[in-house]
Amino acid sequence: MESVPAGSAAPPAGSGGAAGGRRGRRAGRRKGGRGPGPAPDTGEVSESERLLFGGPLRYDAGWDQHTGSFLELNLRTMIARMPRLIASTVRLAHRADPRALRRVAGAELGGGIAQAVGLVAVNQVLVQVLAPGDTSERLVAAGPALIAVAVTALIGALLRSASTAGTGRLEPKVFRVATEEYLGRVARVELTAVEDEEFHKLLDSAQWGAESARRMIKFCTSVVTAAISLIAAAGVLTVLHPALLPLLVLMTLPSAWSSLTIARRRYVSFHIWVQHARAGQLLGRLLTDAQAAPEVRVHNIGPFLLRHFRTMAETGEREQTRLARLAARTGLIASGWTGLTTAGAYGTLGLLLWTGAMDLAVAGTAVIAIRTGSTNLEALVVQLNYLYEESLFVADLERLCEEADRRLIPPTGRTLPREVGTIRFEKVSFTYPGEDGEPALDDVDVTIPAGRIIALVGNNGSGKSTLAKLLCGLYAPDSGRIMWDGVDAAEADRAELFDRIAVVAQDFYRWPFTARINVAIGRPEAPYDDDRLDAAARYAGADQTIGSLPHGWDTLLARGYKGGHQISGGQWQRLGIARARHRDARILVVDEPTSALDAEAEQRVFDQIRALAAEGQTVVLITHRLHSVRHADEIYVLERGRVIEHGSFEELMRPAGGAFRRMYRVQSSQYAYAGED
Numbered sequence: 001m002e003s004v005p006a007g008s009a010a011p012p013a014g015s016g017g018a019a020g021g022r023r024g025r026r027a028g029r030r031k032g033g034r035g036p037g038p039a040p041d042t043g044e045v046s047e048s049e050r051l052l053f054g055g056p057l058r059y060d061a062g063w064d065q066h067t068g069s070f071l072e073l074n075l076r077t078m079i080a081r082m083p084r085l086i087a088s089t090v091r092l093a094h095r096a097d098p099r100a101l102r103r104v105a106g107a108e109l110g111g112g113i114a115q116a117v118g119l120v121a122v123n124q125v126l127v128q129v130l131a132p133g134d135t136s137e138r139l140v141a142a143g144p145a146l147i148a149v150a151v152t153a154l155i156g157a158l159l160r161s162a163s164t165a166g167t168g169r170l171e172p173k174v175f176r177v178a179t180e181e182y183l184g185r186v187a188r189v190e191l192t193a194v195e196d197e198e199f200h201k202l203l204d205s206a207q208w209g210a211e212s213a214r215r216m217i218k219f220c221t222s223v224v225t226a227a228i229s230l231i232a233a234a235g236v237l238t239v240l241h242p243a244l245l246p247l248l249v250l251m252t253l254p255s256a257w258s259s260l261t262i263a264r265r266r267y268v269s270f271h272i273w274v275q276h277a278r279a280g281q282l283l284g285r286l287l288t289d290a291q292a293a294p295e296v297r298v299h300n301i302g303p304f305l306l307r308h309f310r311t312m313a314e315t316g317e318r319e320q321t322r323l324a325r326l327a328a329r330t331g332l333i334a335s336g337w338t339g340l341t342t343a344g345a346y347g348t349l350g351l352l353l354w355t356g357a358m359d360l361a362v363a364g365t366a367v368i369a370i371r372t373g374s375t376n377l378e379a380l381v382v383q384l385n386y387l388y389e390e391s392l393f394v395a396d397l398e399r400l401c402e403e404a405d406r407r408l409i410p411p412t413g414r415t416l417p418r419e420v421g422t423i424r425f426e427k428v429s430f431t432y433p434g435e436d437g438e439p440a441l442d443d444v445d446v447t448i449p450a451g452r453i454i455a456l457v458g459n460n461g462s463g464k465s466t467l468a469k470l471l472c473g474l475y476a477p478d479s480g481r482i483m484w485d486g487v488d489a490a491e492a493d494r495a496e497l498f499d500r501i502a503v504v505a506q507d508f509y510r511w512p513f514t515a516r517i518n519v520a521i522g523r524p525e526a527p528y529d530d531d532r533l534d535a536a537a538r539y540a541g542a543d544q545t546i547g548s549l550p551h552g553w554d555t556l557l558a559r560g561y562k563g564g565h566q567i568s569g570g571q572w573q574r575l576g577i578a579r580a581r582h583r584d585a586r587i588l589v590v591d592e593p594t595s596a597l598d599a600e601a602e603q604r605v606f607d608q609i610r611a612l613a614a615e616g617q618t619v620v621l622i623t624h625r626l627h628s629v630r631h632a633d634e635i636y637v638l639e640r641g642r643v644i645e646h647g648s649f650e651e652l653m654r655p656a657g658g659a660f661r662r663m664y665r666v667q668s669s670q671y672a673y674a675g676e677d
């Protein structure tokens with residue numbers, strides 16, 4: 001067992017860890033560093049792991065289901081699955097580049113034939129060299145066969161390099177095709193799919209599928225090379241003497257079995273020690289994390305974490321020592337078996353020679369063919385294992401694509417009227433998928449006339465954002481309808497519906513791109529010219545922010561990248577509003593647009609929202625700042641998913657008023673100041 005530096009999650013070299021290695025790297029990428037999945041044996045768990053994590057640290061991710069898949073295979077199942085594995089790789093490669101695939105297949109087949117012809121030529125050389133007579137005459141007689149050996153070796157080398165070039169060309173194309181296929185679909189699925197945990201787990205696993213698809217090309221080529229070479233060696237042996245094939249099997253089966261056993265042991269060991277390594281890595285990350293840094297210092301957490309890091313590292317070290325001993329013993333036993341079977345095979349060969357049942361030339365060729373055959377069989381076993389494991393991730397990718405196709409946003413639908421007069425929620429109810437409690441919206445009637453400001457107010461969790469998302473077409477009602485004049489939104493062309501709406505959501509996305517793109521992405525197909533962007537920035541009060549950035553519009557707004565710049569929450573919010581302005585849609589949905597803005601900026605945003613309505617734009621405003629809904633044409637008050645009141649500000653504030661008036665008075669009393677004039 002090779003020693004692996006503590007904290008490194010790289011797989012043991014030569015282990016059955018193609019996927020083990022990938023998982024190791026995944027571990028490094030994952031924040032939070034949860035441990036490996038249900039490892040075949042969790043080994044010793046340190047006190048620190050028990051105390052900090054309640055046991056060994058394990059992942060809870062989609063790809064985790066394949067942990068241990070390597071261990072499912074035995075020689076028989078592997079051989080049975082080989083055709084299916086090769087067929088699925090060929091299908092992938094064919095989609096990516098059929099010409100390169102044909103080239104690789106031709107080169108592999110040609111290489112196998114060259115090897116078989118080479119072995120026959122070797123046999124001819126030996127027959128001539130070992131024949132009775134003058135040495136020079138024997139060498140001359142062996143000349144043509146020797147040339148044939150050289151030519152087949154040359155052809156073999158040329159074909160191998162053609163296969164390598166073809167594989168190298170195929171690999172990145174397969175990766176691109178597989179990546180495009182799933183990303184293209186995932187970007188077009190319904191929001192409910194993205195939020196569905198099962199879909200997410202599948203996505204989690206499937207995103208490794210593209211990389212696996214790329215690797216499958218290499219492993220599949222190796223498998224095919226080994227299989228063809230094996231068939232060539234076996235064919236030649238059968239032709240030379242019928243007893244030779246069983247000899248090849250006798251000699252190579254134990255060594256193939258031993259490679260599989262050693263690979264499995266290493267795979268198991270990797271999973272045992274890596275969880276300690278990951279737990280340690282997590283502590284390392286926490287110690288250096290910028291967010292944790294103040295608490296680490298003030299609460300003196302550093303020594304505490306370091307102490308536990310040491311305990312975990314020591315557990316990992318003990319595990320590795322134990323495994324190294326185990327691996328050495330297994331290797332020794334396996335070598336013993338291989339030695340015994342080899343001795344048996346060569347003994348039988350000697351016996352055949354001794355009894356005159358076989359020529360010396362045939363025996364010489366047989367030795368070469370048996371050696372070639374056994375090397376190929378070993379390679380076949382190990383590469384087939386890798387291929388199998390990669391295929392699991394590719395199968396996930398295929399399942400994800402099928403699932404995504406099932407959940408795609410319908411590409412067509414009924415055309416919406418050019419000018420929609422009113423959007424009407426009619427008895428709309430909606431419960432989030434997977435939630436079996438109260439519905440988020442319950443029998444809601446809301447009318448949104450064009451060119452008006454409609455405000456949605458209510459306590460946290462009362463359903464305001466959900467209502468806005470249904471309006472945007474992100475979810476469909478479970479019952480009831482959302483009518484855009486005469487067209488039910490459920491039947492409408494969704495692309496057209498999305499096109500009518502601009503959103504400044506509470507959690508609008510902060511794209512790790514330049515300021516320019518952060519605004520222009522509101523309508524990515526529109527020109528990115530400065531005039532349009534400047535106008536949007538002025539509207540949102542973001543012009544000063546842009547002016548203060550080191551490279552103006554072209555400043556990268558992403559932390560942790562060279563040249564990246566950090567802006568405040570309020571500045572981001574202005575950019576978000578500028579983005580919605582740049583989108584220039586007929587309906588503007590603003591969900592808590594001013595939560596991070598200072599008082600003056602807030603006032604300005606609400607004034608602008610009013611001005612928009614005056615220009616004919618429909619505004620749906622969600623806010624907790626009740627004084628800012630004074631100018632709304634209609635206010636809907638929601639409570640636990642139901643509309644409990646609606647009317648104009650004046651209507652809701654009448655002395656006999658209910659919830660809105662109460663909430664308004666509570667809020668305004670917080671601002672009351674005894675000395676106010």
Ligand SMILES: Nc1ncnc2c1ncn2[C@@H]1O[C@H](COP(=O)(O)OP(=O)(O)OP(=O)(O)O)[C@@H](O)[C@H]1O
Nearest residue numbers: 195432435440458459460461462463464465466467
């Ligand atoms: N993606 C989601 N999945 C499951 N439940 C959700 C989801 N989003 C919201 N909910 C639930 O739906 C209900 C309504 O939430 P919603 O976000 O619409 O309320 P809100 O009135 O906008 O609240 P706030 O004022 O806090 O923004 C809440 O019970 C909330 O927990």
